[in-house]
Amino acid sequence: MSAGNAASTEQVFDRVTRRIAPVWPLDSFVAVNPYWGFADRPFAEVAAQLQGTAGERVIMDRRWYADLVQKGKLTLPDILKAAESLDLSTNEEEWRDYLRTSPESPMRLPTLPELMDRHGHASIAQYVVEQISRFLAAYYDRGQSLWSYPKDPKLGLFGSWRQYTIVDRSLGPMGLKAIRPQLLALSPDGAEARRWAQQTLAIPKVAEEAYFLVLLKSVGGWASWCRYLLWQAEMQGGSHQDLVDLLAIRMVWETLLHQTARPKVLERWQQQIQGWIRADKSADLEESRRGEALLCASEIAYRRQVASVIRRQPARPKTGVEATPLVQAAFCIDVRSEVFRRHLEGVMPTLDTIGFAGFFGVLLDYRRQGDFAPRTQTPVLLNPGVHVEEQGPGPIIQRRFRRLRRSAEWKHFKLSAASCFSFVETAGLSYIGRLLADTLGWHRPSLPPDEAGLSAAERASLQCVLPASLSLQERVSMAEFILTGLGLNRGVAPVVLLIGHGSSTTNNPHRAGLDCGACAGQTGEVNAKAAASLLNDPRVREGLVAKGWNLDPNCCFLPALHDTTTDRVEILGGLDEPRLNIEILTELRVALEKAANLTRLERMLRLEPDLQDSQVVARNMGFRARDWSQVRPEWALAGNAAFIAAPRWRTREMNLAGRAFLHDYDVGKDPDFAVLTLIMTAPLVVANWINLQYYGSIVDNQRQGCGNKVLHNVVGGTIGVLEGNGGDLRIGLSEQSLRDSNSGLQHEPLRLSAFIEAPKEQMDEIIEGNETLRQLVDNRWICILQISPEGTIYQRQAVGQWNPI
Structure with a gap:
């Protein structure tokens, strides 16, 4: 093969692999646009x-x-x-x-294994996927398997699969032992194997790229995992070969079967490819x-x-003393916050809510004491720039480590080959209590990593500390960025609540998917604590005042966490601040409890509409969090369809039914449009990922969703789930997260409609200046609409072309 042809071939492989969207592991599961590679x-x-x-x-x-x-x-x-x-x-x-x-x-394009399947015989097509999936589950295992797969780093993914398959005993029962000598003669180098497979298959050039995409899509879940590994490597300026090696594995499987298939099967395969080429597209x-x-x-x-619900003018403009509220509560833009914000404003008129992405503008990663590596608490589209450390008393850290170690040893005992079959007999009647507690929901929900091994008091004593290497000037700049993003350029309340969110569930592999997408599938606790600590720092406050910020010396920032299963808001710290107004805090606590009751009642209408008593509903929500058999603890972001970036008065008191991402934005406080640029290129794109994950999981759950949650089995520790005991890695959302047997679909498949109150010309400039956003908008993966100062809505059709709706 000439150098020019080889380069052209590698470009084909690169285009095919770039069509695959990544999938994040279970411990940081975030929503992903499944059509990202086609934007x-x-x-x-x-x-x-x-x-x-x-x-x-x-x-x-x-x-x-x-x-x-x-x-x-x-x-x-x-x-x-x-x-x-x-x-x-x-x-x-x-x-x-x-x-x-x-x-x-x-x-559609048929693959060779599909045509080799015969009625009454085991499926070759299914076997190929199963064989690759078994190997990859062992190869990528992250500590779930008690016996780890021996890996040789020099071999790489393809070379390891070749070695694994040569000794794979399952080939015999499938009648495929004849491929072993061919595999022995094949180079262990993935690039050479791809070229050999390409030449042997001899797919017509016009269909080649499409055919290779079909092959990769046949193991699409594992392809998405490998795409994640490539994504992570590229975020750090590196590269990763496993995705193209996975394509090589699938191509080699196709080629090995090509050499063993009956002539009639090959003839039919070639005829169908030619028919596909000639078909009128x-x-x-x-x-x-x-x-x-x-x-x-x-x-x-x-x-x-x-x-119809977007206001044209404020209901009652605030003047004088009313201009600054007693409390400002900043929530994540997550659609679940819309319901709570509406009710909280209703029960406490002296409070204003703010919508901002849940990472609160702090691009950080976080390392607990004892962890080998930090975890990201930043939208996955962005690289964290600040490294936050956990700080707390040494004895508490040691006690947590001992408790977690005992728990791990107990789990190892239950699952090990030596004791798993005799576990019930060994534990005997002493295990009945635990079984009853699991069944009746008497225990606490499964704890997030930051709470595991800690009592409530111990957890409260731990702090999230910014690195000492950050200069005062850098800290002040960060604080300015946070306040500007929150729209707190002026009129800051005596109490500002920074509310992250998380979820309480039990026995739920996808629990991270219910947490904050803006915090990379983690709760927003760390981000809220870090932001509040920064903004309460006396030296930072002095620096802000010196730069012209009008901050009340008694203003206090409090971190909090909204549990979206139980709708309880917990204040996480800052209560010992001497400047904290206790009367306001008392009123706020009462308002939070009232808002929680109203929110639970509204959400229960979609879960169990027969329950209407607030106390019964609260108990039911708590039980859902603890119930190990609950497949639907909450509806999460099902129903999301709109993104609104505008002053809060445009939508205050209006019922958006928990379907809108609400991001506060006042163009009058953003003279250089820096905040608008951030909103449109980060939170808006994250919202698009969430929206299209739900969309794809609805329109084709077999390929873009993860099927029946009841049948899920975790694979690789935190990699993902299989449906049943085999098959491809499942991605996306389960059927139970999208529909129920009584009321049908809970998510209407709509692309995201983004309503933004900003000048048309400036939005055009931001869209054209960001390639990712431009592709999403111009190719109709998302719709942009402008809210004019008068309240008229205009839809963007093209650059400079906005039509009223």
Whole structure:
């Protein structure tokens, strides 16, 4: 192969692997846009490509939309309006006929193992995925397996798989022993193996890239894991070869089967590839464009609902003493905060809430005492710049270590090969108490890592300390960044509450997915504590005042944590501050409890609508957090559809049903648009990831979701889950997080609509200046709308083209 051809081939491999979105491990599970690798292409084109290659659905079936029309939830005028915006036919009768007919499944690219499957025999296609998955689970194990897989770093992923497969005894029962000599003759180098497989398969050039993508998608969960490893390496300026090695493994499997398959199977395989090449792809694209029109019509209907509740002017402008509230409570923009904020403002009119990304502007990582490496507490799109350390009394740290060690030893005893079968007999009747406690929910929920091994008093004594290497000037700059982001340029209240969020669950591998996405799948406790500590620092306060900040000397910043399962808000520290106003604190505590009751009552309507008594509801929510069999402790972010960046008065007292990310933003306090740039390039993109993870998990749960939670088994310690005891690594959200048997879907598949109160020209400039954001907007993965100063809503169509809705 010439140098030019080799370079071209490597470019093909690189493009294929870049189409895969990453998946984060269970202990830092964050929502990911599953179409991230396709953001550079228009939505409808991607839908047609994925449906016509891997058979992956990107748009709901037209029959689903026809049902919405029949129920009156979707109207033909909205469909025609959407069709017009996408340059499609606006003939009403034509659309009626379209909704009445059933869609035809497009031809997709077949892989060789699928054509080798025979009725009544074990599936070759399934075996290939199982064999690769078993190997990868052992290879990447993070401490779950008691017997670790022996790895040779020199071999790499492909070389290790080759070595594993040569001695794999499962080949015989599948009738595949003949591939062993071919594998022995194959180079252990992944790059050479890819080139050999490419030449042997001889896929026509026009279909080659699509075929390789289908192969990688056949082990898409593990491909996403390898993409995560590459993502992490590139964030640190490095690289990682495992993803292309995984592609090599899948290509080599295809090639080995190619050399052992019957001639008739090979002939049929080649015919189907040729048929796919000759097939009219324009029909698939037209079908996807029509599907997008139906999706767009649903979004038009939802935007109209949001536009109807956005205020055109403040209900009652504050003047004089009222201008500065007694308390300002800063919440994460998470949609679950919208419900709590609304009720908290209602029960305490002298309080204002603020919406800001849950990391509170502190780009940090955090290392507990005794940990070998820090963990990220920053949006995964960004690199942490501040290293925060845990600080506390030595005896407490030692006690935590001893408790955690005893717990680990007990677990090892239960699971080890020597004792697992005799455990019940050994434990005997003494274990009945624990079984009853698990069943009746008498114990505490599973503890997050920062609480495990600690009593409440011990936990309160630990602090999150900024590094001593940070100069006073750097600390003051950080404080300015936080205050500016929170919109506290002026009028800071006597008490400012910084409220992170987390969730309480038991026996839930995806518990981190219920915590803060802005804190990389952790609770916001560390970020709230670090920000409050910084802003309470007397030297920092002096530096802020010297730079012109109008801060009341008695102003006190308190960290807190909102538990989104129980809706309890816990104040985490700062109560011993001498400047803290006790009367205000007492009023605040009462308001937090009242707001929690109202929030629980509202959320329970979606969980168990028959429960209406506040005390019964509170007990039920607490039990959900402790119940080891609960598959749905809360609905999390199901239903999310809007992102609103505007002054709070635009939406205050308005019921957005927990479907909107609320980010406070006042353009009058942002003269250089630095905060607007941050909002549009970080929190907005994170919200897009969350939105499209829910979207993808709804429209194709088989490929972008993780199936039935009841069947999940953790693999690799913290890598992810399998559904059942084998198959591909499952990604995305479970069915139980999206729907229930009584009320059906709890998440409506809509792309995110972002309402932002800022000048159109400035938003255009930010979009054009950020390649990631530009692709998401221009290719219709997200919709940008402007709230004008008068309250009129304009939708962005292109640079400089904004149309009123």
